[in-house]
Amino acid sequence: MKIAIVEDDINMRKSLEIAMSDYQEFEIKTFKNAKDALKNIDDSFDLVITDINMPGMDGIEFVKALDGKYEVIIMTGNATLQRAIESIHLGVKDFLLKPFDVDTLITAIRREDRIQKVKKTLTKRSDKKSISGFFGNSKALEGVLNIANKASKTDATILLLGESGVGKELFASYVHENSPRAKKPFIAINMAAIPENLIESELFGFEKGAFTDAAEAKAGQFELAEGGTLFLDEIGEMPYSVQAKLLRALQEKEIRRLGSSKSTKINVRVVSATNANLLDKIKNGEFRDDLYYRLNTIPINIPPLRERRDEILQIADKILEQNCKRYNFELKNFSDESKKQLLSYRWPGNIRELISVVERAVILSEGNEITPNELFLEHRGLSTQKDISSLERELIAEVLNSKNGDVDKTSEILGMSKENLIKKIKNYQL
Ligand SMILES: Nc1ncnc2c1ncn2[C@@H]1O[C@H](COP(=O)(O)OP(=O)(O)OP(=O)(O)O)[C@@H](O)[C@H]1O
Ligand SMILES: [Mg+2]
Structure with a gap:
């Protein structure tokens, strides 16, 4: 597999070069800026890995200039996470949150390699029968x-x-x-x-x-x-x-x-x-x-997917089913732990990101049950702890329930104005 790595930081670049040289299967070319990379990347490359924050042309402009011709993995720090998320819109499927260890990078590359191989076996059909419509409801x-x-x-x-x-x-x-x-x-x-x-x-x-x-x-x-x-x-x-x-x-x-x-x-x-x-x-x-x-x-x-949690598994199941058919796999399913992860991830790239994560997991999964490993969400900053808003939601739901939906009593117990409570009930779709 021939890979271009674009990284302006010399230390990072050299360490990636050294770490990757252990893997014979990868042929690596590194570039210190996007302009150089653009000049030198041709059809022989299978994958581009790029930093975002670089002087001159930054990673996102670079991805735009590549115009969907190459698969891209983005390496990003927390500060530029938001920009990495924009790149999903440009077709980027994986981004790695810095710092990451080499194993994570290697895993990401191998995933990409397998996905490219499986996709090649797919005989070209009239694939543009675009799947329209809403796959879930909330x-x-x-x-x-x-x-x-x-x-x-x-x-x-x-x-x-x-x-x-x-x-x-x-x-x-x-x-x-x-x-x-x-x-x-x-x-x-x-x-x-x-x-x-x-x-x-x-x-x-x-x-x-x-x-x-x-x-x-x-x-x-x-x-x-x-x-x-x-x-x-x-x-x-x-x-x-x-x-x-x-x-x-x-x-x-x-x-x-x-x-x-x-x-x-x-x-x-x-x-x-x-x-x-x-x-x-x-x-x-x-x-x-x-x-x-x-x-x-x-x-x-249009609310973000994280405020439409009920739709997550419905959409994921539909995409799973479609892709199993498409690749002639037996129908797979998500393990319980995978479902939990799908539900607790923030989905900054919303439905587009969900579709891409599930599609890739379907191709990569070995067995009939999709495991969290195959979802590959941890390196995107999946928080395993519940965030504050989901704790608040649970609390409000519990009190409301115990008071049989009485908003006055609930607001009294929670020490929250009725107005505020009603707003939250609406927001959390209780
Ligand atoms: N409810 C849904 N069910 C199934 N697929 C959906 C749903 N919502 C969006 N999609 C699919 O998700 C992808 C992203 O949706 P779309 O392009 O409409 O988003 P967008 O808001 O225009 O995003 P952007 O701001 O990045 O352009 C598309 O492939 C679309 O078909
Ligand atoms: Mg759009």
Whole structure:
């Protein structure tokens, strides 16, 4: 297996080189920065392992530049854990929390190796029969779906808010599928994925000769989504200059192609999404408040997976089943200890992370029962102790129960205001 390691710290780099040289099966190339690595990594590499915090191009930008061509393992300190989590969105499956021992790294590499081998045996089928829909249910999800259902029937703009991997895109297509526009196009465009200077022409299109490269006129996504829904993902990344044009398009219900003097009427429902804090962006002058209010007619807050605990095992079971079928394995199941771990892990990368952890465990598990080892969650900072909020939840549940659900008595015993208690009961879905 040929592996590229990118690490700016010379001590760390050298110790990894030395430690890894004991393993004949791995051919290691190390790089002291991402730029060097980008220049030298080619198809012969099977895996890239990178640090996040590096001068110049950092690990996340590096992963973006690799563009999904390589499997990546990220090494991260606690301070950059949040960034490592962003990388799940970019397709990174494993991250190791520093400090880790070499054995953990070797285990991670061997897991990757086996997964690549098993995946290669998978005969290419029409794999893009994307598995849509919600695989689990919880009170919290139901609440959000209720709002989405009502909103679907209208043409109001919806703003989907929530952490990475909670299902914003899934919700956007759900809204479309359940709207009167379902038979018309659903077009998703991601502001973070398009170079800034192309966003405007992508959205609104251009006429022949509008700029040097415009040899042909081209319709923008607004025109292509006519009659349907346009999903503007990561709207917080939209350049300020384009924001005014979007606002105008929403208000006037018409757009103008670049280089054209004439406007075209459009009939498009806009749904947008972000995991950024738009109010902060407004304060910093990066986002227009008038556009914010326009997009935010119906805000839908999608709670993180850790507030939808009931869904964890339901989703995990579905993914398990799907993957056993896909790889022609007998149906496996999770050991009790694995279930406990699935339930107590924080899932910072939410459902996307859960899916990837379970998929990998299915491929790696030797027997029919998936063990905690195969979930490989410990090195991500799985806390085996209960966190404070789950202790609080249990306490409130117990007292409520003993008082037959009497909120007044419970708040008295807990020394908590009734208002506060009710809020917590709602939050913890008791
Ligand atoms: N309730 C669910 N049941 C099954 N699969 C789900 C569920 N929610 C999300 N998914 C799947 O999880 C993955 C992540 O969801 P999605 O892309 O919608 O998240 P997102 O909020 O847009 O994330 P990001 O902010 O990182 O773009 C997708 O593959 C999606 O199909
Ligand atoms: Mg998304």
